[in-house]
Amino acid sequence: xxxxxxxxxxxxxxxxxxxxxxxxxxxxxxxxxxxxxxxxxxxxxxxxxxxxxxxxxxxxxxxxxxxxxxxxxxxxxxxxxxxxxxxxxxxxxxxxxxxxxxxxxxxxxxxxxxxxxxxxxxxxxxxxxxxxxxxxxxxxxxxxxxxxxxxxxxxxxxxxxxxxxxxxxxxxxxxxxxxxxxxxxxxxxxxxxxx
Amino acid sequence: xxxxxxxxxxxxxxxxxxxxxxxxxxxxxxxxxxxxxxxxxxxxxxxxxxxxxxxxxxxxxxxxxxxxxxxxxxxxxxxxxxxxxxxxxxxxxxxxxxxxxxxxxxxxxxxxxxxxxxxxxxxxxxxxxxxxxxxxxxxxxxxxxxxxxxxxxxxxxxxxxxxxxxxxxxxxxxxxxxxxxxxxxxxxxxxxxxxxxxxxxxxxxxxxxxxxxxxxxxxxxxxxxxxxxxxxxxxxxxxxxxxxxxxxxxxxxxxxxxxxxxxxxxxxxxxxxxxxxxxxxxxxxxxxxxxxxxxxxxxxxxxxxxxxxxxxxxxxxxxxxxxxxxxxxxxxxxxxxxxxxxxxxxxxxxxxxxxxxxxxxxxxxxxxxxxxxxxxxxxxxxxxx
Numbered sequence: 001x002x003x004x005x006x007x008x009x010x011x012x013x014x015x016x017x018x019x020x021x022x023x024x025x026x027x028x029x030x031x032x033x034x035x036x037x038x039x040x041x042x043x044x045x046x047x048x049x050x051x052x053x054x055x056x057x058x059x060x061x062x063x064x065x066x067x068x069x070x071x072x073x074x075x076x077x078x079x080x081x082x083x084x085x086x087x088x089x090x091x092x093x094x095x096x097x098x099x100x101x102x103x104x105x106x107x108x109x110x111x112x113x114x115x116x117x118x119x120x121x122x123x124x125x126x127x128x129x130x131x132x133x134x135x136x137x138x139x140x141x142x143x144x145x146x147x148x149x150x151x152x153x154x155x156x157x158x159x160x161x162x163x164x165x166x167x168x169x170x171x172x173x174x175x176x177x178x179x180x181x182x183x184x185x186x187x188x189x190x191x192x193x194x195x
Numbered sequence: 196x197x198x199x200x201x202x203x204x205x206x207x208x209x210x211x212x213x214x215x216x217x218x219x220x221x222x223x224x225x226x227x228x229x230x231x232x233x234x235x236x237x238x239x240x241x242x243x244x245x246x247x248x249x250x251x252x253x254x255x256x257x258x259x260x261x262x263x264x265x266x267x268x269x270x271x272x273x274x275x276x277x278x279x280x281x282x283x284x285x286x287x288x289x290x291x292x293x294x295x296x297x298x299x300x301x302x303x304x305x306x307x308x309x310x311x312x313x314x315x316x317x318x319x320x321x322x323x324x325x326x327x328x329x330x331x332x333x334x335x336x337x338x339x340x341x342x343x344x345x346x347x348x349x350x351x352x353x354x355x356x357x358x359x360x361x362x363x364x365x366x367x368x369x370x371x372x373x374x375x376x377x378x379x380x381x382x383x384x385x386x387x388x389x390x391x392x393x394x395x396x397x398x399x400x401x402x403x404x405x406x407x408x409x410x411x412x413x414x415x416x417x418x419x420x421x422x423x424x425x426x427x428x429x430x431x432x433x434x435x436x437x438x439x440x441x442x443x444x445x446x447x448x449x450x451x452x453x454x455x456x457x458x459x460x461x462x463x464x465x466x467x468x469x470x471x472x473x474x475x476x477x478x479x480x481x482x483x484x485x486x487x488x489x490x491x492x493x494x495x496x497x498x499x500x501x502x503x504x505x506x507x508x509x510x511x512x513x514x515x516x517x518x519x520x521x522x523x524x525x526x527x528x529x530x531x532x533x534x535x536x537x538x539x540x541x542x543x544x545x546x547x548x549x550x551x552x553x554x555x556x557x558x559x560x561x562x563x564x565x566x567x568x569x570x571x572x573x574x575x576x577x578x579x580x
Contacts, residue, residue, distance in 0.1 A: 025511050025512055026509065026510055026511050027297055027298075027299075027508070027509055027510065027511015027512060027513060027530065028296070028297070028298065028299030028509070028511065028513075029296040029297055029299075029511060029512065029513035029514075031512065031513060031514060057424050057425065058424060058427060059427055060427065060516070060523060060525060060542065061514060061516075061525050061527055061540070061542040063527055063538075063540040063542075065529065065537075065538050104527070106514050106525070106527070106542075110424050110438060110440045111424075113440070113445050116514065118514075139425060139427065140422070140425045140426040140427070140550060140551075141425065141426050141427020141428075141547060141550065142427075143426075143550050144546060144547060144549065144550050145547065152258075152260075165253075166252075166253065167252070167253040167256040167579060167580070168253060168256065169253070176258055176261060177258070177260065177261060
């Protein structure tokens with residue numbers, strides 16, 4: 001399997017205005033992934049499927065990840081001159097990382113027996129209208145799994161042929177896999193206190 | 196090979212006008228003996244022919260993934276038994292493999308052998324039950340299923356004496372297995388493996404050339420290899436359509452590169468091929484078992500450096516997958532350095548194999564839908580999670 005940098009170059013050669021970023025995985029598994037811009041996600045996916053060097057014909061695993069808004073703390077060393085003496089001071093800066101939902105695709109090639117190439121799509125926000133383009137027209141194997149991501153995370157997939165709830169019932173309103181989900185009393189009744 | 200779905204050709208009257216006659220919508224399930232659990236299909240029928248089919252499930256949904264995110268890594272291990280409750284040992288292995296990838300844990304050699312032995316025994320009993328249930332669905336009430344279950348019981352006895360439970364085994368740990376085999380277990384396992392081919396000969400003599408089985412399954416529910424690959428179908432269903440993709444050969448996870456076995460392939464992709472591929476896979480599993488039981492090395496069964504309690508892997512993510520009896524079973528884990536996973540995802544094979552159920556059933560009769568669903572081999576504990 002070629003390195004991700006090489007694959008990124010190939011994609012950029014074939015789909016000129018694609019925005020690709022490599023997301024590093026610091027763990028021992030070292031399965032790094034490609035963050036793909038939403039506008040060109042479908043052409044990029046089609047290229048990965050059809051390119052003769054990659055032939056990623058099999059979308060194995062499609063899933064969502066919820067990243068709520070968090071405060072990131074960053075420590076920096078700054079040189080300051082206090083009373084004429086230059087000192088190194090540690091400065092903590094805080095900034096808010098806006099929340100987003102992520103859809104992760106694990107792609108393999110059955111024809112060339114290689115993989116995985118991991119794609120990530122990020123929504124712009126975590127509202128109820130968070131959306132990404134659907135890759136089901138490229139890989140049919142994503143059909144039920146994207147429905148599941150819609151059902152449990154609340155990501156809308158543009159271009160999905162049959163976007164309905166799949167595990168929860170149709171009248172259900174919430175998205176249970178989001179990190180801030182709390183069940184309503186109708187879903188999970190609060191037990192009556194023991195007298 | 197085309198990806199075009201089956202086209203329903205409208206019947207026309209003598210004037211060329213469409214005869215939109217008796218269309219019947221029926222809801223099959225969720226309480227139906229042939230749906231293998233609580234599974235429903237919304238069918239639209241034209242006479243006896245199926246012109247639309249939508250699978251409906253979620254009746255057993257308990258949000259397994261959310262439970263996993265609120266559990267420690269070790270605490271999720273017994274829950275994985277409940278996914279595909281026929282094959283708890285392969286579920287354990289897939290989860291252990293994902294955690295081992297996430298944290299970079301080594302597995303001792305004897306534990307790898309024990310994993311192969313238990314996983315192949317699981318494959319045997321899963322395929323046996325499937326063959327029995329498939330025949331049951333066709334109306335062969337009792338005999339084949341009872342024959343299969345008689346033999347499966349011997350394997351479950353082995354599981355019970357090794358792990359303490361027949362079905363909810365909870366046997367594997369990250370970095371090995373929970374315990375070593377008890378005295379005499381290996382001899383007992385060898386006996387089961389030795390007498391299995393004789394049973395399989397008898398079973399095949401009863402069924403392979405059976406006229407009813409052949410006429411009910413050959414040419415029914417044909418799945419083209421192009422559609423199978425594109426729809427992410429895995430396991431015996433994919434191989435019955437002629438695609439050579441077995442993770443034991445592709446990924447060489449564990450120690451599968453040390454055993455010589457073949458990957459049976461079908462060439463029609465119909466229900467009969469799916470049945471036959473599973474029977475032949477049992478023969479190959481027996482080869483692996485025979486060799487593994489002969490060459491099992493001594494040594495520890497659990498990596499002594501692994502800390503099971505208070506286990507906190509470094510931040511990162513990993514996707515581990517194995518060839519479970521029903522297809523590719525994967526676990527995707529994201530760690531943020533805390534004792535429980537930030538994201539815990541199960542890639543259930545039978546859930547994804549259901550994607551093409553409608554394509555397989557269109558144009559067939561209702562009685563064939565039962566057989567086709569049986570050949571997909573679903574377990575609702577895994578589909579609904």
